[in-house]
Amino acid sequence: MERRDFFKISAITGAAATLDACGKPEQQLIRFIPDEDLVPGIATWKPSVCTLCPAGCGLTVRVMQGDAEVVRNGKLGLIRMGLAKKLEGNPQHPVNRGKLCARGQAGLQITYNPDRVRHPLKRLGARGSGEFQEISWDDAVKELVSQLSTLGQKNEAGSVAFLTRPLHGQRRTLVEVFLKAFGAPAPVSYELFDEAVLRRANLLSFGHAQLPTLDLARARYVLSFGADFLGTWNSPVAQAIGYGEFRQGRPGLRGKFVQVEPRLSQTGANADEWIPARMGSEGMLALSLAHVILNQKLRPSSPGHAASLISGWAQGLPDYAPEKAEKLTDVPAAKIVELAQEAASHEPAVGVVGGAPLAQANGLATAIAVNALNELLGSVDSPGGIFFTAAPPFAAGTKLPEPPERSQGRFGALNAVLQEILLDRPHSPKVLLLHDVNPVFAAPPDAHVQAAVEKVPFIASFGSFVDETSVLADLILPDHSPLESWLDDVPESGLLAAVATVAPPALYALYNTRAMPDVLLDVAHQLGGNVSASLPWKTYDEMLQAAFADVEKKAGAKSGDIWKKAQADGWWSSGEGSAASGKSRLSTSGTPSHGAVTMSEPQFDGALEEYPFSFLPFASTMLYDGSLAHLPWMQETPDPLSTAMWGSWVEINPRSAERLGIRQGDLVEVTSQHGKLQAPALLSPGIAPGVVAMPVGQGHGNFGRYAGHRGANPVSILAAAVEPETGALAWAATRVKISRVGEGKLILFAGGMRENAAEDENR
């Protein structure tokens, strides 16, 4: 953005604008009659739900009276309305208990983002040109309806694809019902950091295609295999709260935390011990620990269901004796024995696995290995261990056991659709509906997402922003921002009790946008027939209320009670599975039968000779998977480890860098078999010499002024490798080479530190 131009405005004493816009030209705009009566200067707190990651934390929104510039029936004017000023954790919410992570708090900037789509758009120029023209909602919806109904008449209803970010709660139900009734295939949800492998492993091991809830607060020994559970994985806030107790919550008792990962993550940085095991060998380490425990009889070996899935477990895992494991994992045998003994002697001890170790061809085996280790340590469904949270008794939607698609690799599903299009299969999608998903950015090049999407005759997007994918759309039907919409969620993990979260809009819509569910319902009714019949509700909140009515019936509560209470508090719990008992409804009954799993060597794309480095993309603490790169607060908050802002970087071990003649801040080129990218180098002692790591999130081509054309996107050089059984993207299975190409621009908040380090050596 052209800051210099803005400074041109600044004048001598530099202070005239008042927050209530007094005596400023805005004041001369017309004013519209306010919709709500508020008390000036007094904050009201409204419950809401954080939708930025799957954790589903509860929010309270600080709302205060303010003047907003709005367009009403064609006229620009001011309106006095309640404006969201701050997002804070909902003190009563069982997941985040009044706390909120950096990303969650920055969610405010989605609503107020200057690059939001403010009204429906129809494509003018060529696809991808980004030239759109404003149209009315009626026309927009009509357009979509006509496209769908024509398909219906040609009974090609099957060739509608709904591509979305993973949906939660009733939104998912709505979309599923809509597509089913229309006769289209189920929605395809995509995100880069896909937990399908872990879900599948948990389904096979414990009967729940679900992420585990960690009871850190009561654990004494935590062994984390690559899980960034304090930063970006699973339910970070809940886990961080537990971590605080784990460290200092119990007088005289401080838990030990060991992190196994090739690159120190924000979570690993807090570990008492860092085990930089070879990439993809984490599962073997887990098995080796199990071997020691079994061998030395440190724990009664009660083979659980997960253990029974591991081939060779019964024999005591002979292939994973520490000495053998040392060769596989680079972890000294002595250290393995020591860890095993520590883990065994400190009850409760729990193993956690997530992130990169599961993004390998052997990911499923790794996950099951850690599950088995947990069973051996007796930390499944017991205090200080892992739990599986029950779901509230909704009729439709998030019933348990989890719908199978939850343990289907998202990339596999996406790829299937893309292949249909690329190969012009019959019933390949003619109409593509996008909702808040950006596969062009978040899928590896070999998936040819852009090519495929461009081939689709008609594309409609519900996104609030024009990103790399929605720029290809013919029609943009902008969704409300989360704070402007009815929100509901069913937290999958991070708490023990079954909880349903629901919240009404925290503020009136700023622009001429409509909530995606409402538009879908509108479309359904205009389509009429079966579709309209299966979705009888006029608006989404009616649908939510109906869902809750169902719960009320089951819970035997008076009609409307739970609905009202849930809205007032922002959440409601059925009490099923409770923190007190510390037991969830674990039963391996639901486990599908499955043959023995053999741990295999990780498969990397690219020959070691030519591509000497394993490439590790990691979720950025601030930008998550890139979906938050358009928030200036996130761009300007230093990365916890590198202190880098406003850009991306390539993390490399100083020794490797020295060998390649790379200095801090040099522009380096990272090349894989599938592409190359350039970014400044960042020398870090916290990464193994054989690995180069890079944060995901930057490198957007088209995502507003703050994210657009900044940094590089590591996904753009990833191989399209998958975990065979689930079809989840194995995003940590690519090898690269790296070389210096010139001077780079690396913006560090602690910019001056490096020089001093150099001088220390001088002395």
Added chain:
Amino acid sequence: MKSVDQINHDLLRPVVHTSGRFWLVFVILGSVVLAAVGAFAYQFWEGIGVWGINRPVFWAFAITNFVFWIGISHAGTLISAILRLANATWRRPVTRCAEVITVFALMIGGMFPIIHLGRPWLFFWLVPYPSERQIWPQFRSPLAWDFFAIGTYLTGSIIFLLLPIIPDWALVRDKTSGWRHGLYRVVSLGWRGTPRQWHRLETAMHIMAVAIIPVAVSVHTIVSWDFAMAPVPMWHSTIFGPYFVAGAIFSGIAGLILAMAFLRKLLHLEEYLLPIHFDNLGKLLLMMSLLWFYFVFAERLTTWYGNEPAEMAVFWVTQRGSFAPLFWTMVFCNFLIPFPLLAISRIRRTITGVVIASSTVVVGMWLERFLIIVPSLSHKYLPYTYGHYRPTWVEITILVGTFAAIGLLYMLFAKFVPIISIWELKAGGHQKPAARAAEAVSARTSPMGAKELELRPES
């Protein structure tokens, strides 16, 4: 001994006669000054962000210039005052050049505390005055001390400069006609050279000479306290007071020598500003150079020996780190180059030698100020907050502008005032001021002798 006429003619020439070369230089310097003013206006409008300063390097060029020019200002007054009290006769042609430098350098240096403010238009809040806000300046702040110190020093030096000018202005008045005559008639405050007037002038000048010395010392001590009072590595030191004063006199003398050299050339004062003057000042400069080196050595040694981590960070960054080139340049400019030039009398007696030495010293002393400020600020206690600094064109323009400004002011001054104190020079040629005054009673003649009487139109 030159004749009175000769002296009058030579020394009044620049005042009464303006050459084309004067205008040329005037235009050049003037435009540079204008550029600097423009740069400041730009900064004033946009905000101080147009400078290279950042966090943690909040002070850089502006404060460097401030300290540097205040330092230069110590040339004059201090030297001429000491020489006066010591009654060193060779001082006579030198004193005024020196005093002028003081006044102008102070004016320029004194501007910088205002220029460097984030909100310069509020500088008057430093002035203690009763306001509706019912709040006064914070007298514990060294910046408030600066305000008073510099104020006093400036007033003092102006008086000290103007007192001995009065007789000369009277002389110009008598030697000229037209508007000049009118102008000098006003400014010479009706000087008639009566014994009483001479006596008062002498007394006043003695008082000022005595008074100005402690003021001068205190001023630069207080300036040094701007740094020494803050707990910043390598700032918070007791040595800073004397260190700064020494440095000030050091750079002051260098500045004076340069000024004299220029005057000598431009105003053809070869017969008045003699090698002996440069030689003597050169000796002074040599002494100060040694003293400066002693201070730097003492400062560095104690830091290094003390081995206090935060201070060592600054120490190393100047000795070996990114500031090392500047540091060693400074050592060369302030000691290694001038020392031989000045120590070897054969070179010292050549004006060129002394001038070269002085010019390196001026550069070196500016660097010294810079190296006191920036390395410390960029390496404070928490390594996480270490920083860098690069100046921008705005700061550089303003710096260059200050040198142009002092040149310009000096020129203009020489245009309106005989740059060499004529009557003192003559007095030097005759007898002691006291006797002279006594004699003047009877003959009612100023040292200028009878000619002056004839010249007076009234008589």
Added chain:
Amino acid sequence: MAHKWGMAVDLDRCTGCEACVVACRAENNVPTAGEDQAARERVIHWIRVERYWEGEFPDARLKFRPVLCQQCDAAPCEAVCPTYASYHNQEGLNGQIYNRCIGTRYCANACPYTVRFFNFYNPVWDKPLHLQLNPDVSVREVGIMEKCTFCVQRIKAAEIEAATDKRGLKDGDFTTACAQSCPPKALVFGDLNDPTSEVSRLARSRRATLLLGELGTLPKVSYLEQDSWHSEND
């Protein structure tokens, strides 16, 4: 008894997640500098999470340390301000009075913690991002020094509220934005003059230390150093 607001930072709980950093921006209208100003080391974060590497691979360790204004009782920044823009109030806060600040930046030099920030230009918010600005907090213009205020607006609001229902402030009536957001409860804010408050309890901990305490600035933020782990076997 007058209050004495202070904070305790438990480094053993801190995970370096920087929730506090964003909470502070949101609460206190901290402007976004933008890429080029960031490159010129002019980013403003009233609270920052410092991190220090120790050792080399594979024994590299990282230490996080949230650093905010230490609200020193003997604050170097106060004495040097020529206009009383930086001063000490009865509740022990280092007040920063924006309207009185003329921008000498002397306080920032004097501060050993480098927690004072300067507005090199007038801040700008791309509309409508300005709608998020907190009306209870000033928007600082060009040439003004700013820093952590311990959320003085919250203190004032709580005091007024307490006065309205004719009672004193209790521990936990309110807290700062950073402490409120901190998931592992590493930041604890409260009244050091109330011996029963949690912050006083933590400040008395055996792990409690002062940042650069040797400078005699008497900070009101105490840091509880990390414990080391040792199994009871050894």
Added chain:
Amino acid sequence: MRARKFRHSALILASTGLASLAVLGALASRGSEGAVSPPQVDASQVFTPAHRTALDAVREFFLRHPVPVQPIAYTHKVHLANGMQCVNCHTGVDTGPDAQLPSIKLCMMCHQAIATDKPEIKKMAAYYERGEDVTWQRVYNYYPSAHVKFNHAPHIRAGVDCKVCHGDMTQATVAERVVNMNMGFCLDCHKQRKVSIDCTTCHF
């Protein structure tokens, strides 16, 4: 000689005269300033505390507040005479920091029926027809560079009468800035009532 003397004094006189004229001119120009700028849409795409023009900056430097021009000549006198209280329209003043500027909805509650024939009321009704609110101009407000966070409620609780700061509105028609609320004004009262004069009481 005499002539020359005269010329000098004349010269000095002339220059001083010019100087003083200039000063007076400046003052006059500031005097004429006042009415706020004519209706215009704010073009800038950014919000910044910077001044729009150097003149604005100068005005603020001399703490000269613009004289607000109300779209409708509302008379406080009449309404107060009819037994209305300040808080009826300026809601929130006794509970929170700010006093509300009433929205047209509140006005229309009565003026659907009352005095509908009055021209000013007609003007307001027209607003209402267009679905617009009245663009009331705030009369009392601090320049943001004063960084004052004033809170009405405590003052009202302390029994400070509205008229102390806002003048006697029972006599006023259209509100005008009759009291000059500078720091001295506040401090005097605070000192008199022995309440805190700590800077952070108002400035943060």
